[in-house]
Amino acid sequence: MNPILSATQSTYAGVCLSIGCLRRTVVPMIDLGAIDVLVLGAGNAGLSAALVARQHGKRVVVLEAAPKHMRGGNSRHTRNCRCMHAEPTAILTESYPEDEYFADLMRVTGGETNEELARLVIRQSVHCPEFMGRYGVRFQPSLSGTLQLSRTNAFYLGGGKALVNEFSAAAERAGIAIVYDAVVDGIVLDGDCFKSVAATIAGVPASVSAKVLVAASGGFEANFGWLEEAWGPIAGNFLCRGTPYNTGKVLKSLLACGVQRIGDPTQCHAVAIDARAPKFDGGIVTRLDCVSLGIVVNKHAHRFYDEGEDFWPKRYAIWGRLVAQQPDQIGYSVIDAKAIGAFMPSVFPAFRADTIGELATQVGLPADALAATVSAFNDAVRPGRFDHTILDDCGTEGLAPNKTHWARRIDTPPFFAYPLRPGITFTYLGVGVDATARILMADGLPSQNMFAAGEIMAGNVLGKGYLAGTGMTIGSVFGRLAGEGAGRHGRH
Amino acid sequence: MAVIDPQPAASLADEGARQMTICNACRYCEGYCAVFPAMERRLIFDRHDMGYLANLCHACGECYFACQFAPPHEFAVNIPQVLAQVRTETYRDFAWPAVIAAAFNRNAVGTALTLALCIAGAMLAAAGFSGVGILTLTAPDGDFFKVVPHAVMAGTFGFVGLFVLAALVVGGVKAWRSLGETAASALRPAAWGEAIADALTLKYLSGDGDGCATTFLRRSQARRYAHHLTFYGFLLCFASTIAGTLYHYGFGWHAPYGLFSLPVVLGTLGGIGLVIGPPLLAWERRRADAALFDRGHDRLADALIVLLFLSGLTGLGLLVLRGTAAMAVMLLLHLAVVMALFLTIPYGKFVHPLYRLLALAKYALERRRPPAHTLGGD
Numbered sequence: 001m002n003p004i005l006s007a008t009q010s011t012y013a014g015v016c017l018s019i020g021c022l023r024r025t026v027v028p029m030i031d032l033g034a035i036d037v038l039v040l041g042a043g044n045a046g047l048s049a050a051l052v053a054r055q056h057g058k059r060v061v062v063l064e065a066a067p068k069h070m071r072g073g074n075s076r077h078t079r080n081c082r083c084m085h086a087e088p089t090a091i092l093t094e095s096y097p098e099d100e101y102f103a104d105l106m107r108v109t110g111g112e113t114n115e116e117l118a119r120l121v122i123r124q125s126v127h128c129p130e131f132m133g134r135y136g137v138r139f140q141p142s143l144s145g146t147l148q149l150s151r152t153n154a155f156y157l158g159g160g161k162a163l164v165n166e167f168s169a170a171a172e173r174a175g176i177a178i179v180y181d182a183v184v185d186g187i188v189l190d191g192d193c194f195k196s197v198a199a200t201i202a203g204v205p206a207s208v209s210a211k212v213l214v215a216a217s218g219g220f221e222a223n224f225g226w227l228e229e230a231w232g233p234i235a236g237n238f239l240c241r242g243t244p245y246n247t248g249k250v251l252k253s254l255l256a257c258g259v260q261r262i263g264d265p266t267q268c269h270a271v272a273i274d275a276r277a278p279k280f281d282g283g284i285v286t287r288l289d290c291v292s293l294g295i296v297v298n299k300h301a302h303r304f305y306d307e308g309e310d311f312w313p314k315r316y317a318i319w320g321r322l323v324a325q326q327p328d329q330i331g332y333s334v335i336d337a338k339a340i341g342a343f344m345p346s347v348f349p350a351f352r353a354d355t356i357g358e359l360a361t362q363v364g365l366p367a368d369a370l371a372a373t374v375s376a377f378n379d380a381v382r383p384g385r386f387d388h389t390i391l392d393d394c395g396t397e398g399l400a401p402n403k404t405h406w407a408r409r410i411d412t413p414p415f416f417a418y419p420l421r422p423g424i425t426f427t428y429l430g431v432g433v434d435a436t437a438r439i440l441m442a443d444g445l446p447s448q449n450m451f452a453a454g455e456i457m458a459g460n461v462l463g464k465g466y467l468a469g470t471g472m473t474i475g476s477v478f479g480r481l482a483g484e485g486a487g488r489h490g491r492h
Numbered sequence: 493m494a495v496i497d498p499q500p501a502a503s504l505a506d507e508g509a510r511q512m513t514i515c516n517a518c519r520y521c522e523g524y525c526a527v528f529p530a531m532e533r534r535l536i537f538d539r540h541d542m543g544y545l546a547n548l549c550h551a552c553g554e555c556y557f558a559c560q561f562a563p564p565h566e567f568a569v570n571i572p573q574v575l576a577q578v579r580t581e582t583y584r585d586f587a588w589p590a591v592i593a594a595a596f597n598r599n600a601v602g603t604a605l606t607l608a609l610c611i612a613g614a615m616l617a618a619a620g621f622s623g624v625g626i627l628t629l630t631a632p633d634g635d636f637f638k639v640v641p642h643a644v645m646a647g648t649f650g651f652v653g654l655f656v657l658a659a660l661v662v663g664g665v666k667a668w669r670s671l672g673e674t675a676a677s678a679l680r681p682a683a684w685g686e687a688i689a690d691a692l693t694l695k696y697l698s699g700d701g702d703g704c705a706t707t708f709l710r711r712s713q714a715r716r717y718a719h720h721l722t723f724y725g726f727l728l729c730f731a732s733t734i735a736g737t738l739y740h741y742g743f744g745w746h747a748p749y750g751l752f753s754l755p756v757v758l759g760t761l762g763g764i765g766l767v768i769g770p771p772l773l774a775w776e777r778r779r780a781d782a783a784l785f786d787r788g789h790d791r792l793a794d795a796l797i798v799l800l801f802l803s804g805l806t807g808l809g810l811l812v813l814r815g816t817a818a819m820a821v822m823l824l825l826h827l828a829v830v831m832a833l834f835l836t837i838p839y840g841k842f843v844h845p846l847y848r849l850l851a852l853a854k855y856a857l858e859r860r861r862p863p864a865h866t867l868g869g870d
Contacts, residue, residue, distance in 0.1 A: 069564060077560055079520055136709075138702070140522070140523030157523045157524065157558075158520060158521055158524065158554060158557075158558030159518075159520030159558055159560070160520075160560070162554075162557070162558035165558070165709060166709070169709050278566060281560075281565065283518070283560055283561065284520070285514050285517035285518045286517075287517075340535075341535060341864070344517065345517055345535050346517055347517040347567075
């Protein structure tokens with residue numbers, strides 16, 4: 001079915017799309033009718049904003065760049081949101097007070113955060129599960145055995161695609177039109193006032209105007225041209241873990257129109273993932289967490305960083321950048337039989353051989369160099385009591401760099417190797433917002449009728465680093481704020 | 493470099509393992525049902541593991557709709573479908589004797605109906621030779637045994653029943669061994685209690701109260717209730733037969749029994765369940781997203797649904813017509829359908845309660861054991 005047609009079926013009388021001539025003539029006309037609130041992006045942030053604005057009686061249209069089966073941006077790859085709470089709930093254990101949450105945020109960002117907005121997100125995060133639940137999102141009980149984040153993070157049942165499914169269905173029930181295959185190419189402003197967007201809807205150019213804009217269209221991690229502008233040619237070797245539709249067109253257009261710019265284009269959430277992952281949309285299953293159980297070498301078979309420095313998630317968060325700094329942006333995690341069963345399995349089978357030399361040949365590493373690296377590492381391992389659950393006393397001596405914990409000789413065949421590449425999850429370059437989610441102009445003053453939510457403004461809170469589950473929390477809190485602001489727009 | 497093949501693997505076992513490996517690296521669905529916690533206890537998936545997971549799956553559909561790697565994603569993950577395919581394979585693998593299973597798998601509905609007709613024909617012919625004159629016989633007193641002597645009825649059904657029981661025991665033992673369990677682990681009452689409760693309440697079709705979502709986001713308890721009507725309907729009919737047998741041999745009370753006697757009340761209630769439940773199940777299946785199912789498994793399900801429905805219908809018909817001239821024909825039809833149902837029990841979908849119960853018992857046992865792996869990460 002034509003995505004536009006399907007979008008209009010659930011919409012209200014005032015909004016219609018005339019596509020009768022779409023197939024037959026060369027001058028198509030797309031009429032979305034009078035729109036109060038135009039939301040760009042049908043992920044967690046955009047749909048939260050749309051639902052709240054609709055509750056205020058506004059006529060809301062959501063433009064989603066992806067086709068229906070790929071809808072929801074990177075929300076479809078998420079799993080939980082980090083929530084402050086004073087006491088145990090059905091889905092969260094113990095308590096997670098504001099100050100602890102803020103301290104965690106300060107630690108990962110190195111202080112690069114807007115404290116006012118950060119504390120706003122934290123305080124409002126207590127309402128996230130209730131808000132999401134109102135629209136059909138279900139959560140799983142906190143007691144699940146394999147989760148380490150059951151105290152701080154609420155896990156929605158089935159993950160992000162299930163959440164997007166529920167939000168989309170709730171939006172359609174509420175009379176919000178979600179138009180798929182609708183790519184926004186540019187934003188038209190008059191000073192600090194939003195006028196319209198230029199879009200391509202199902203391949204047809206269209207101009208869509210509205211009284212209020214909510215930009216919730218994500219970052220630019222799927223735009224390799226832009227990534228190369230920021231990182232140089234090495235970005236060509238990165239992989240994009242999420243949606244291929246986050247091309248940053250809306251962000252770029254807003255920044256070009258005089259909106260305040262926040263953050264550094266090289267700041268992003270990047271992890272080391274299996275190098276065999278697809279260029280886009282490999283999602284969670286391409287992650288690898290066996291770095292700490294062996295050694296990691298570059299293409300010359302040299303070690304380059306302390307594999308035993310710290311636990312997941314810090315380890316997880318830094319290895320993307322570490323691999324990005326190596327020649328050809330590739331690394332190889334090498335482990336032996338002792339490590340099997342001690343890490344989350346990857347979706348790709350490990351390279352496997354009975355000797356280090358054979359393993360090197362299989363993965364294309366210089367065999368002598370890898371043998372020498374492993375041998376030097378094995379000789380440097382000092383005795384200790386291996387315990388993967390603590391920062392144990394198994395380290396090396398005399399290596400540069402040393403492995404400070406969990407160092408065990410790599411001597412038990414078969415040997416295994418996984419190739420690693422930097423996988424970008426999301427970017428932090430964004431637009432400035434105030435505490436009502438209103439977009440700020442370059443002069444620091446709020447725009448008249450533009451709001452932002454989600455990844456496109458996450459850089460206000462996350463200057464660098466990442467704290468698991470805060471992306472969805474920022475999207476949820478600022479989505480609701482943007483929906484409130486858009487819903488109250490024009491009322492005095 | 494080796495890249496995961498987006499195309500389904502060559503063999504069903506490899507394809508199941510391929511999808512399960514993707515699933516096991518994601519685990520977002522672990523809150524839905526028992527399949528995922530069971531999966532998380534494993535790192536590799538051989539055909540025994542796949543058979544276990546396949547028989548744990550109740551095909552509720554939630555994980556398919558929630559999967560970010562479902563087609564058209566290149567990873568092409570569809571767990572309910574691949575597990576339905578594996579489930580069908582386990583029915584064949586555990587069936588005894590294998591020859592009958594093979595015939596039944598080729599055309600389940602056809603085989604079942606042909607069987608029923610053949611039995612009915614044979615009974616008619618036998619009755620004709622013996623001079624009973626069935627088509628003209630009137631039995632105003634509704635005495636079935638004037639049509640088919642009690643000894644014949646009890647003898648044939650007793651023989652078939654024993655055969656079916658033997659086949660099920662063989663299948664059950666094969667399944668239990670395939671699950672990696674032993675005779676000793678079969679004697680753990682707590683685990684069995686849990687498994688039986690999960691089976692009798694259809695816990696994994698309840699969606700924790702929200703129902704299952706075989707149609708996208710339209711959750712309901714319809715399938716669960718339809719299954720309850722069918723399952724408990726069948727149990728009531730079975731209980732009715734037991735009651736009749738007790739009356740006959742225990743108390744020397746001979747049929748026909750009164751409308752408010754235990755065998756008739758149980759049989760009537762059960763018959764109503766069998767007339768309503770199976771068509772509802774068929775309707776639910778047609779309404780559900782076709783992507784969730786496997787054609788081969790559907791054929792087995794259809795055969796069971798048809799036979800259960802016809803058993804109920806002919807049984808109720810017999811009750812209504814037992815005082816008329818049509819009783820004899822109706823009785824033979826009913827006996828033929830029930831005989832066909834019994835004969836096909838070990839070879840079709842009817843085995844699913846057995847293998848599912850064994851899988852649930854394995855799950856309950858496994859949960860009481862420490863996991864083999866403690867993995868880092870989230």
